[in-house]
Amino acid sequence: MPERLVVSASxxxxxxxxxxxxxxxxxxxxxxxxxxSIYFFGLRAVLIVLISCVxxxxxxxxxxxMRRVPVTVADGSALVAGLLLAFNLPPGVPxxxxxxxxxxxxxIGKQVFGGLGYNVLNPALAGRAFLxxxxxxxxxxxxxxxxxxxxxxxxxxxxxxxxxxxPLGVWRTAGAILADPASSxxxxxxxxxxxxxxxxxxxxxxxxxxxxxxxxxETSALLLLIGAAYLMFKRYIGWRIPxxxxxxxxxxxxxxxxxxxxxxxxxLFHVLAGGLMLGAFFMATDMVTSPVSPKGMLxxxxxxxxxxxxxxxVGGYPEGVCYSILIxxxxxxxIDRTTRPRRFGEVGKRA
Amino acid sequence: xxxxxxxxxxxxxxxxxxxxxxxxxxxxxASGFVSVPVHAPISGKVAAVGRFPHPLGSERPAxxxxxxxxxxxHESVRPPGDPDSLSPEDIRxxxxxxxxxxLGGAAFPTHVKLSPPESKPIDLAVLNGAECEPWLTADxxxxxxxxxxxxxxxxxxxxxxxxxxxxxxxxxxxxDAVQAMRGAAPAGADIEVVPLEVxxxxxxxxxxxxALTGRRVPSGGLPMDVGVVVQNVGTxxxxxxxxxxxxxxxxxVVTVAGTPLARPANYLARIGTLVSSLVEQSGGATGEVAxxxxxGPMMGxxxxxxxxxxxxxxxxxxxxxxxxxxxxxxxxxxRCGNCVETCPMKLVxxxxxxxVAAGKTDDAVAAGLQDCMxxxxxxxxxxxxxxxxxxxxxxxxxxxxxxxxxxxxxxxxAAAAAERGGRA
Numbered sequence: 001m002p003e004r005l006v007v008s009a010s011x012x013x014x015x016x017x018x019x020x021x022x023x024x025x026x027x028x029x030x031x032x033x034x035x036x037s038i039y040f041f042g043l044r045a046v047l048i049v050l051i052s053c054v055x056x057x058x059x060x061x062x063x064x065x066m067r068r069v070p071v072t073v074a075d076g077s078a079l080v081a082g083l084l085l086a087f088n089l090p091p092g093v094p095x096x097x098x099x100x101x102x103x104x105x106x107x108i109g110k111q112v113f114g115g116l117g118y119n120v121l122n123p124a125l126a127g128r129a130f131l132x133x134x135x136x137x138x139x140x141x142x143x144x145x146x147x148x149x150x151x152x153x154x155x156x157x158x159x160x161x162x163x164x165x166x167p168l169g170v171w172r173t174a175g176a177i178l179a180d181p182a183s184s185x186x187x188x189x190x191x192x193x194x195x196x197x198x199x200x201x202x203x204x205x206x207x208x209x210x211x212x213x214x215x216x217x218e219t220s221a222l223l224l225l226i227g228a229a230y231l232m233f234k235r236y237i238g239w240r241i242p243x244x245x246x247x248x249x250x251x252x253x254x255x256x257x258x259x260x261x262x263x264x265x266x267x268l269f270h271v272l273a274g275g276l277m278l279g280a281f282f283m284a285t286d287m288v289t290s291p292v293s294p295k296g297m298l299x300x301x302x303x304x305x306x307x308x309x310x311x312x313x314v315g316g317y318p319e320g321v322c323y324s325i326l327i328x329x330x331x332x333x334x335i336d337r338t339t340r341p342r343r344f345g346e347v348g349k350r351a
Numbered sequence: 352x353x354x355x356x357x358x359x360x361x362x363x364x365x366x367x368x369x370x371x372x373x374x375x376x377x378x379x380x381a382s383g384f385v386s387v388p389v390h391a392p393i394s395g396k397v398a399a400v401g402r403f404p405h406p407l408g409s410e411r412p413a414x415x416x417x418x419x420x421x422x423x424x425h426e427s428v429r430p431p432g433d434p435d436s437l438s439p440e441d442i443r444x445x446x447x448x449x450x451x452x453x454l455g456g457a458a459f460p461t462h463v464k465l466s467p468p469e470s471k472p473i474d475l476a477v478l479n480g481a482e483c484e485p486w487l488t489a490d491x492x493x494x495x496x497x498x499x500x501x502x503x504x505x506x507x508x509x510x511x512x513x514x515x516x517x518x519x520x521x522x523x524x525x526x527d528a529v530q531a532m533r534g535a536a537p538a539g540a541d542i543e544v545v546p547l548e549v550x551x552x553x554x555x556x557x558x559x560x561x562a563l564t565g566r567r568v569p570s571g572g573l574p575m576d577v578g579v580v581v582q583n584v585g586t587x588x589x590x591x592x593x594x595x596x597x598x599x600x601x602x603x604v605v606t607v608a609g610t611p612l613a614r615p616a617n618y619l620a621r622i623g624t625l626v627s628s629l630v631e632q633s634g635g636a637t638g639e640v641a642x643x644x645x646x647g648p649m650m651g652x653x654x655x656x657x658x659x660x661x662x663x664x665x666x667x668x669x670x671x672x673x674x675x676x677x678x679x680x681x682x683x684x685x686r687c688g689n690c691v692e693t694c695p696m697k698l699v700x701x702x703x704x705x706x707v708a709a710g711k712t713d714d715a716v717a718a719g720l721q722d723c724m725x726x727x728x729x730x731x732x733x734x735x736x737x738x739x740x741x742x743x744x745x746x747x748x749x750x751x752x753x754x755x756x757x758x759x760x761x762x763x764x765a766a767a768a769a770e771r772g773g774r775a
Contacts (some may be wrong), residue, residue, distance in 0.1 A: 006642045006676060007653040009741035011727030013485075013675070017689075017734040019682045075682070117683030117735075238688075292688035292701055341697040343719050344557065345570040 019116070023076030025236045026282065029227030030083055033278070036223040037216045041091040045216045048098045049086040055102035056082030063111040077116045081105050084124035087217025087278060088322065089131070092142030097135065101127040121329045122286045125322050132322070140318075143169075143213045166213040167273045168318045171198055178259050195259060199266045207272040218278040221271075228281035240297035241290060241304075242280040246271055248305025256313055276308065279321035289329040296332075296339035303328045303335075352378065352389055352623040353405050353413040356663045357452040358459045359385035364414055370397045373425035375599050378414050387450040387460045391416055392601035392621035394423040406626075406645040406652060406659045413660070416623070429597045434507070439465075442511040442594055449593030450600045450663075454585035455483055455554070456646060458664030461590065464580055465511040471575040473512040477563060478505050480521040480528060480584045481547055481554035484647025487667045489604040490584050492617040494521070494528040497588055498535035500595075504587030506540060507594050512580055517542045519584070520563050522549045551649065552726040556581045558695055570722050585666075605629065605661055609670030611638040620661050626668050627657035641673040649727035682735035690729035690739060696722045700729035700739045707746035712753065715746050723747075 037045040060078035064071045073079075085105050086098055105127030113119045132139040143166055177183050177191040197203060206212055210220020218224075231237045250267040258264025270276070284290060284304050291300050304324045311320025328335075355361030362379030372378060372391040379389040395418040405411035431437065431445040447462035467473050478501070482490050494501060505517050521529050523546040536542040547553055547562055557568045559581060566577040574581055582590075585603060592598040601622055608615040613634025620629060626643070630636065644651035645665050690700035698719045706715035720743060729739045 005640070005653070005655060007655050008642075009738060009744060010644075010651055010653075010725065011649045011730045011740065012642060012644055012651065012653065012669075012671060013648040013731060014677050014736060015732050017732070018736075019685060019734055022685070022687070022734055115683070117685055238692075287685045287687040290686070292686050292691045292699060294688070294692055297688070336699075336702075340699055340702075340718075341691065341694075343570050343698060343722055344561075344696040345567045345572065345722075346697075346719075 019075050019077070022236045022287075023080050025231060025234050026080045027076060027083065029231045030080075030087070030217070030282065032223040032226045033087065033217045033220060034083070036210050036220040037087070037091075040210055040219060041216060044091055045086075047095060048089055048091070048093070048216060049083065051095060052086035052089075052098035052102045053079055053082035055099050056085070056106050059103050059106040060111065063107060064115070067111070067115075069115070072116070075116065078106055078110075081110065081123040081127075084122075084217075084278075084283060085127045087282075088124060088128040088215050088275065090139065090142040090214075091216050093138050097131055097138060101131045104130045117288055119288055120332075121326055122283050122289045125283055125326050125329075128322050129326055166318065167198060167203070167207060167269070168312065169213075170194060171269070171273070172318045174198070175259065192259075198269055204268055204272060207269070215275060215278075218275040221277045224277040224281060228277075231281070231285075237281070237285040238294075238297060240294060241284050241301040244298045244301030245280040245284055245304045245308075246276065248302045249276060249308050252305065252309035252313070256309070270309075270312065274312075274319040275321040279308075279325055280304070283321075284325050284328070289332060291332050291335045291339060293336065293339045293341050295341065296335045299335050299339055300328050300332065303331065352392060352416060353403070353411055353660060353662055354379045354389055355405075355411055356389065356458055356622070357385075357387055358457060359383065359387075359463075361412055362386065362389045364400050364412070366397050366400075366414065368397050368400060371395070372397060372416060373423050375428035375597075375601060376425035377427070377599075378416075381447070385460055385463055387447060387452055387462070388599075389414075389450055389622075390599040390601050391425070392623045393418040394421050395419040404656055404659045406654060406662055406665060408652065427597070428599070430595060431593075431597055434503075434595045437507070437510070437594060439511045439513060442507050442590075445593050445597070446511075446590055449589070449598070451586065451589045451593055452600070452663050453583055454589060454603055454663065454666065455479060455583035456650065456664050456666055458662070461582070461586055464582070465508065467512065467575045467580065472578060473514045473575060473580050474516065474578045475564065475580075476505065476509045476512055476514055476517045477560065477574075477579055477581045478508075478517065478519040478584050478587055479554055479556070479559055479581055480519055480525075480532070481559055482522060482525070483552070483554035483666065484649050484651070485551065486608050486669055487606045487647045488608075489606045489617055489666050491525050491528055492606075493588060493604050494525070494584055495531050498528075498531040500591045501584050501587045502532070502535045502537070502542065503595065504589070504591035505542065505582075506537075507590050508580070508582055508587060509540075514580075515541055518563050519544045520547050520553075520559050521545070522547050522553055524549045552695055552724075552728065555695065555724055555726060557724075570719065600663060603661070603663060603665070605665060606667035606669075607633045608667060609640075609672075610675065611636040611640045611670045611672045613637045622663055623660045625657070626654070626659050626661065629661070629668055630657060630670070636670060639673050640670050641676050642671040644669040644671065649731065650725055677736055679736060681737050684735055684737055687734060689732040689734070693728045693732050695726060695728060696724065698723060700743075701737070703746070704737060704739050704742045707742045707749075712746050712750045716750050720746050720750070 056078045057073050061071050061073045085102050105123040109123035109126030110119045174191040174194040177187050208221045250271050253265045253270035254267040307324035308320040360382045363382050365380050366378045373394045376391045377388050378391050381388045395416045398417040399415040402410040403413040443462045443465050451461040452458040509517050519532050529546050532544045560579050589600045605618050605620045607629050643654040703715050723743045725740050
């Protein structure tokens with residue numbers, strides 16, 4: 001028998017999940033979308049992703065060294081942040097932007113708060129918000145046409161095709177024309193035509209596959225869903241946040257998103273458009289910045305959906321996923337406080 | 352033979368070095384209501400009275416008996432009367448005199464559980480055959496080999512409690528035990544044997560009652576608050592032995608298991624047997640052993656030495672190989688919520704850990720710390736290997752210390768006031 005035995009508190013067995021397994025699980029889940037982005041947007045997408053990831057890893061290591069704490073770049077969390085930031089950038093941005101954004105994500109979004117587990121905001125989204133606020137023109141107009149992009153927006157007179165070439169951008173412009181009393185009959189007819197085109201099964205299929213304009217990693221619902229299914233299968237993410245998020249957006253889009261009054265909106269279009277798939281499955285589900293209780297996760301998801309819909313339907317930006325999640329990140333401690341599970345055998349008192 | 356084997360005060364030794372003792376002879380007296388006597392598990396001579404390694408940690412009072420191999424019984428080992436005509440009071444006395452405690456692990460004195468206050472009528476006695484933890488098969492074995500005795504013990508428990516109905520809950524992966532227990536239940540009595548969903552922690556008292564009856568023990572309450580008393584099947588067997596044979600609790604079934612072991616087995620072991628000799632009996636370790644646990648893998652206590660005795664509450668001895676234990680330091684909490692989702696008491700383990708770490712034990716108690724039964728489910732699912740249960744144990748300890756300190760301070764204030772009053 002051994003002379004020395006390990007003495008530690010129970011439990012003595014563990015399931016075997018680890019931070020690394022979760023983080024590299026997310027990386028694996030993002031691979032299909034990454035492959036898709038290379039197919040749709042070419043080598044420039046690779047370049048942006050590479051710059052973003054390398055910067056994230058280097059920043060994490062450098063700051064941890066400065067803080068004199070163990071360097072844990074191998075845990076995969078910085079890599080995930082770098083990847084997700086790149087996925088949130090338009091393919092046409094100048095190459096210094098992923099570098100600056102990634103630096104901000106890790107340094108200000110994560111390490112300033114104490115590193116992994118302590119950050120308030122999703123680091124990738126913090127970086128994206130920083131870039132959007134600082135260089136809005138690059139962040140909102142640098143769309144590249146997807147490889148076989150069918151979304152033209154061309155019938156809209158006087159609209160720069162490239163700058164509006166995301167489905168949500170086109171949808172928004174058409175909506176604005178319809179709502180403008182000064183629009184001519186011709187313009188109105190065109191706008192209707194565009195909306196009909198956006199709502200067609202053909203467009204839906206292109207959006208589902210990812211063959212549209214948009215940020216590098218957000219366009220293909222199919223490839224993102226494959227990754228999400230993997231994460232759910234591995235139980236690294238739960239269903240509550242993404243399902244409640246997407247369902248809320250779908251419901252509100254259907255109720256309020258139509259040009260002809262209530263209940264005429266196109267729910268499918270709004271679910272497939274913009275960054276919702278990427279946001280709902282890969283960023284709102286970020287464990288560190290979302291609530292811990294099952295009920296809290298539902299509240300969080302519904303809140304994200306509500307804010308996204310408000311921004312998309314009545315706000316000033318065409319897309320609201322990023323800010324919605326960031327706002328709900330900030331609300332997370334409050335949600336945690338108010339959604340504590342009812343204890344086993346807890347009597348009355350708390351409503 | 353440790354003098355403290357149950358929750359509650361340890362027994363007072365009533366033999367001296369050199370005394371000859373016989374099997375079943377009392378060697379330590381109970382020292383309060385929540386305390387039970389201990390008895391000599393073998394015949395022989397008292398070799399030492401002192402402090403020796405105890406499976407619950409450090410060294411504790413114990414009596415060492417050098418066996419003579421004759422295994423002669425003491426004259427006090429005789430039935431306390433006709434078992435069928437024992438009154439509830441007789442049963443409680445016999446059970447207490449026999450040193451019976453809960454054998455599921457907590458080792459709470461059984462006669463206390465059989466003495467509910469008048470204000471809490473009991474209408475149901477539950478026998479726990481759900482096996483408290485993975486790896487442990489002691490209860491399973493006992494149900495297969497001694498079903499009739501267990502049922503007789505249950506009938507005595509029911510009579511002591513004044514209740515008509517008894518339920519035996521057994522996890523559905525042990526249908527042979529369900530069959531055996533059903534076969535042993537007499538036709539006249541209202542005894543039901545219920546197969547339960549296989550899950551951990553099904554054998555936890557409150558979860559078991561919920562699964563069997565749908566009654567929920569209130570937070571901070573006891574099963575008697577919902578009219579139920581739960582006893583482990585092993586305890587029922589001990590009650591049978593105490594009331595039918597007058598045999599004190601000097602042996603129990605112990606599972607000896609683990610991958611490094613040549614021949615895992617269940618033993619009907621005398622209390623006081625050294626764990627090292629049980630391991631030897633099982634053929635010793637074939638591989639490297641990194642951890643030895645008293646109890647199961649989820650709630651058991653890691654041992655620093657194999658030279659600890661079997662105690663009444665020891666349901667198993669588990670050996671783990673180096674590759675089965677986690678050597679890595681914890682990572683920061685990811686807030687993944689796995690612990691919240693898994694907690695059977697519906698607590699927020701990650702919050703409790705942070706509160707304890709911040710020294711806010713009062714806040715932790717307000718958030719339900721005392722409801723935690725330390726089942727280890729949260730630690731099992733934690734990707735960051737946080738020392739969750741460890742911090743809950745610490746928090747409960749600190750909270751108890753603070754309460755004690757507050758009580759002492761109040762006493763001092765009262766004493767000082769009395770003194771001032773006396774002078775005036």
